[in-house]
Amino acid sequence: MSAKLLEGKPLALKIKEEIKKEVAQLKAKSGQRPVLAGVQIGDNPAAEVYFKSQIKCAAELDIEYRHHKLSQEIPQDKFFSFLDSLNSDKDTSAVFIQMPLPGHIDSRLIPRHISPFKDAEGMHPENLGKLFFGRAKFIPCTANSVMELLRSTGVNLRGKEAVVVGHSEIVGKPLSLLLLEQFATTTVCHIATGERGLTQEHIKRAEVLVVAVGRAGLVKGEWIKEGAIVVDVGINRVNERIVGDIEFEEASKRASWITPVPGGVGPLTVTMLMRNVVEAAKLQL
Numbered sequence: 001m002s003a004k005l006l007e008g009k010p011l012a013l014k015i016k017e018e019i020k021k022e023v024a025q026l027k028a029k030s031g032q033r034p035v036l037a038g039v040q041i042g043d044n045p046a047a048e049v050y051f052k053s054q055i056k057c058a059a060e061l062d063i064e065y066r067h068h069k070l071s072q073e074i075p076q077d078k079f080f081s082f083l084d085s086l087n088s089d090k091d092t093s094a095v096f097i098q099m100p101l102p103g104h105i106d107s108r109l110i111p112r113h114i115s116p117f118k119d120a121e122g123m124h125p126e127n128l129g130k131l132f133f134g135r136a137k138f139i140p141c142t143a144n145s146v147m148e149l150l151r152s153t154g155v156n157l158r159g160k161e162a163v164v165v166g167h168s169e170i171v172g173k174p175l176s177l178l179l180l181e182q183f184a185t186t187t188v189c190h191i192a193t194g195e196r197g198l199t200q201e202h203i204k205r206a207e208v209l210v211v212a213v214g215r216a217g218l219v220k221g222e223w224i225k226e227g228a229i230v231v232d233v234g235i236n237r238v239n240e241r242i243v244g245d246i247e248f249e250e251a252s253k254r255a256s257w258i259t260p261v262p263g264g265v266g267p268l269t270v271t272m273l274m275r276n277v278v279e280a281a282k283l284q285l
């Protein structure tokens with residue numbers, strides 16, 4: 001078998017068209033565009049790249065982007081007061097905070113300092129609770145991007161053997177809930193699965209495989225089950241090239257669908273962020 005490419009860009013374009021229509025409807029009702037506040041602390045070249053792509057995407061969708069750049073030295077209490085001011089600002093529809101934060105700010109406290117109604121990344125405990133019950137309004141962007149890619153294959157996930165490798169709060173855990181919601185039989189592998197040498201065994205029976213670890217070549221192409229749908233979330237820089245976690249060439253001989261890296265999940269995440277912004281603007285209306 002030779003896999004079909006599961007590309008993020010064309011799908012992102014399609015979803016952007018839907019978002020544009022929603023923004024136009026919102027504007028017609030409220031006279032206002034949705035507003036995303038993007039908050040950055042200090043300088044970080046990687047963050048600059050991400051902000052640029054957010055600003056570009058927001059402009060395409062007629063969403064207003066307000067970039068707030070705060071001093072690297074801002075004390076934690078002042079930072080939280082600043083977030084409170086965004087939470088109570090009537091014009092601001094949603095808030096995004098760029099990670100990583102300086103060491104003196106406890107990033108574990110951040111999600112609960114953003115209003116659950118302005119939660120662009122879907123990480124507020126209340127929204128994660130709704131995700132647990134299958135009633136999420138805001139879905140974490142990377143996990144949502146993976147689900148959109150899977151949906152675009154047209155394959156019914158019900159009863160499928162799905163294996164997620166990686167159990168982070170932003171990708172693996174929310175994704176496992178979303179897959180369960182679709183009645184996929186979902187297994188989650190993580191570092192301890194790797195320590196026992198069992199990751200390969202789980203992957204070999206995966207009809208749907210999603211890998212989000214951040215280690216190039218972790219998943220060997222020969223482990224992929226014939227006909228599997230394969231989504232590689234990993235981003236690794238190897239010899240000046242960006243590669244995923246899965247051996248692409250070998251895996252694509254066996255998979256039915258496979259994401260390229262770059263060009264798979266990545267192009268969708270900012271679009272998913274904007275979808276949450278529009279959802280927030282709708283809620284506030």
Ligand code: NAD
Nearest residue numbers: 142166167168171190191194212213214233234235265266
């Ligand atoms: P993380 O570091 O928070 O989590 C890594 C996960 O991998 C953990 O759950 C850990 O238990 C697991 N793990 C580590 N070694 C393992 C092994 N040998 N076998 C099995 N599991 C193992 O990472 P994250 O934030 O979820 O990101 C994962 C990767 O996805 C990174 O490369 C990151 O850059 C990428 N990423 C990409 C996008 C995108 O837009 N494409 C978005 C988010 C993250």
